[in-house]
Amino acid sequence: MADRFGVDAPATIVFSLFYAVFCTGFIYQSKEFSGAGLSPEIFLSYNDWIGSEELRFFVYHMKRTAGSMVIHSLLPAGYLVGYSYFTSIIDMNHPTMYHFWAHWPVFWNLLMLSVLLPVLAASIVWFWSLNGWERHPFVGKLRLYASNSSWHQVRADVETEFRRIDKISIRTNPLSKVVVTDNWIVMVGAWPWSLQLSHQSDVSLELASSEHHRISTEGEIGGAQFLHIKVVNRKPEISSFIFRLNSLEYQNLQDKVTGTIANLANIQVYKTVSERFVDVFKEQIRENPRARVTDELEACIGCMANTANVTIQRSCDSSQEGGAGAVDGGADAAAGGAEDACVSCYCRPMWCMDCMAKWFASRQDQSNPENWLGSKCPCPTCRSKFCVMDVRIIE
Numbered sequence: 001m002a003d004r005f006g007v008d009a010p011a012t013i014v015f016s017l018f019y020a021v022f023c024t025g026f027i028y029q030s031k032e033f034s035g036a037g038l039s040p041e042i043f044l045s046y047n048d049w050i051g052s053e054e055l056r057f058f059v060y061h062m063k064r065t066a067g068s069m070v071i072h073s074l075l076p077a078g079y080l081v082g083y084s085y086f087t088s089i090i091d092m093n094h095p096t097m098y099h100f101w102a103h104w105p106v107f108w109n110l111l112m113l114s115v116l117l118p119v120l121a122a123s124i125v126w127f128w129s130l131n132g133w134e135r136h137p138f139v140g141k142l143r144l145y146a147s148n149s150s151w152h153q154v155r156a157d158v159e160t161e162f163r164r165i166d167k168i169s170i171r172t173n174p175l176s177k178v179v180v181t182d183n184w185i186v187m188v189g190a191w192p193w194s195l196q197l198s199h200q201s202d203v204s205l206e207l208a209s210s211e212h213h214r215i216s217t218e219g220e221i222g223g224a225q226f227l228h229i230k231v232v233n234r235k236p237e238i239s240s241f242i243f244r245l246n247s248l249e250y251q252n253l254q255d256k257v258t259g260t261i262a263n264l265a266n267i268q269v270y271k272t273v274s275e276r277f278v279d280v281f282k283e284q285i286r287e288n289p290r291a292r293v294t295d296e297l298e299a300c301i302g303c304m305a306n307t308a309n310v311t312i313q314r315s316c317d318s319s320q321e322g323g324a325g326a327v328d329g330g331a332d333a334a335a336g337g338a339e340d341a342c343v344s345c346y347c348r349p350m351w352c353m354d355c356m357a358k359w360f361a362s363r364q365d366q367s368n369p370e371n372w373l374g375s376k377c378p379c380p381t382c383r384s385k386f387c388v389m390d391v392r393i394i395e
Ligand SMILES: [Zn+2]
Pocket: 300, 301, 302, 303, 304, 305, 306, 351, 352, 353, 354, 355, 356
């Protein structure tokens, strides 16, 4: 049968591979799956069972996590039934699926166990749902804050704040999100145990670490920086947690939390692409040869705060009209390269490293930050073109 498609692998193996990919994508909600609407929420919103997150935040997430657990518990049985079908009917190893099961009693027992799994999960969820979801694991977390009232009151208070338009809601990965309201920080994940709830007055926030990605999956220009924020709760019974956010959202978060976000490790947060570039630029010119000047150095005319400490001395080997004699390939480079070549600049040092980097960034094609480092820029004073290789730090 499989030969018809020119593939030698038995259909059972193809099915197994396909199922493994499907489960991984479905459980971890890869972009393709959530984009195609293949998420537990879609099934759970049938007949509006799950309700509205906006109106009843906790009920929505209790139902979502409990329902997802039941849906996920169906996956093993789906695999075993599919496997039986493919190996007996499509690959014709056995006349019927019953023959296959009779031949492999272990497989039959596994199948029975996998059928029990969703039954068990559904029973647990039914038990949780009694009395308005009173036994859902989320309620335990809500109770920690209900010292002198019922957990319903805490739930209602957080939900009221969630309905306000100025809350911030950050998707930290495909499965979890962090919501910051006027008084609360809430993190919900995919599982019925994955709720973190903290009152803002109890927590201190800390910038734990950062990671850089040269390529951003969100298509952001210039790659992405992600920050790990640690939320430490002063109440010993409430555990601390860490979430990850894009550095471009850091300012929003900082504006919304009442305290400050401690940056003990002095991590540089890049809120814009240009900020990120300034660092790369400075790193690059530190590798260039140094310059010596006899002029007395004055304050940078860009910021008036630092002393001017860089100068432009053409040292790259881009071709140049007149001076290009020594450069090989001058003939054809002169035509196309003349306009693009670096030109010697005779200006005295007037700029500091930071201002020069910002000037350089501001003169680039803003939609193409990947090319900035290799591009040219006119000198801020005489307009001679220069590149990163030509900027020298003054000793
Ligand atoms: Zn400056």
